[in-house]
Structures are given as structure tokens and as C-alpha cells.
Amino acid sequence: MAKQRYWLMKSEEDEYSIDDLARDGTAPWTRVRNYEARNLMRDEMSPGDLVLYYHSNANPSGVVGIARVATEPYPDFTQFDEDHPYYDGKASRDDPRWWLVDVEFVRKFPRRVPLREIKKHPDLGEMVLVKRMRLSVQPVKEEEFEIIRSLAEERD
Numbered sequence: 001m002a003k004q005r006y007w008l009m010k011s012e013e014d015e016y017s018i019d020d021l022a023r024d025g026t027a028p029w030t031r032v033r034n035y036e037a038r039n040l041m042r043d044e045m046s047p048g049d050l051v052l053y054y055h056s057n058a059n060p061s062g063v064v065g066i067a068r069v070a071t072e073p074y075p076d077f078t079q080f081d082e083d084h085p086y087y088d089g090k091a092s093r094d095d096p097r098w099w100l101v102d103v104e105f106v107r108k109f110p111r112r113v114p115l116r117e118i119k120k121h122p123d124l125g126e127m128v129l130v131k132r133m134r135l136s137v138q139p140v141k142e143e144e145f146e147i148i149r150s151l152a153e154e155r156d
Helices: 018-024 035-043 115-120 142-153
Strands: 006-012 026-028 050-056 062-069 102-114 137-140
Touching: 006 062, 006 142, 018 026, 018 050, 018 062, 018 102, 035 137, 050 102, 050 142, 062 115, 062 142, 102 115, 102 142, 115 142, 137 142
Parallel strands: 006 050
Antiparallel strands: 006 137, 026 102, 050 062, 062 102
């Protein structure tokens, strides 16, 4: 069995929020059209890996909860749908270009951990989120995951 890994996945709050995932229980992580993020999902994610759920383009942007990778990677079905905004005419069912995993809701944090707080934390300065903010799916070290989980439990 593979060692558990940790990730951060971004979703815009008005597109698919942690509350939406809580309502649905499990959802496919569609709409990734960045090759590096795709490769991480396709080649490195495994069921049981834990995910920091991040709301981007929010006020403030930040980590709002935890999800879990629920499935092995499989082709993103939106790439084959000509009516879908994420259709990819170069993809085929025999040679898919885009992959996804399903994620399942674990919990919503009692408070959001804003990006500005993450950037200020002395032990989080090397996080991919801080160094390469635009990547929508990114690896997280176990220690970083635990620090953010701890920050989310703190009361103001």
C-alpha cells in the first residue's frame, strides 16, 4: 500500500465550495486544465490521501476544510462533451488528455485559514501555495498539513 500523501486543491467558492462538497458527499474534481496539476492527480494521488480544501478568489482566500481522495484517477468526462466549457477537441476516449479523481468530504474547519496567515507562518514559507500560488492541485508536506489543521482549530 502506498504511503498516504497530502494535497491542496483549489476551488472558487462560488463554483464549488466546501459546503457543496459536504452536501454532495463525493464529487469528481473536474475542470483541471493545467498539465502539472493533471499529472499530480493522474500519477501521484491515491485513494485515502488527504486534501486541504482551498477557496480561491474568495474574501479572503484560504483553507476551509479537509477532503479525501476517494477514487483512483480516471479520465475527466468533461473533455469529451462538445457542449461543455472544458471540452477538448484533441482528446479522445482512446487517448484522454485530462484526468481527475473523486474527492469526498471529511470536515469543514471551524475557521478559514487565510492565505495571508499562511504566508506569515514561519514554518510554511516553503509551501507550494506560497511559492507557486497559481497551481490548482499541489503537494503538501505532512507537517504543513498538520500546521494548517492546527491553525484552523485556533480561536480568534
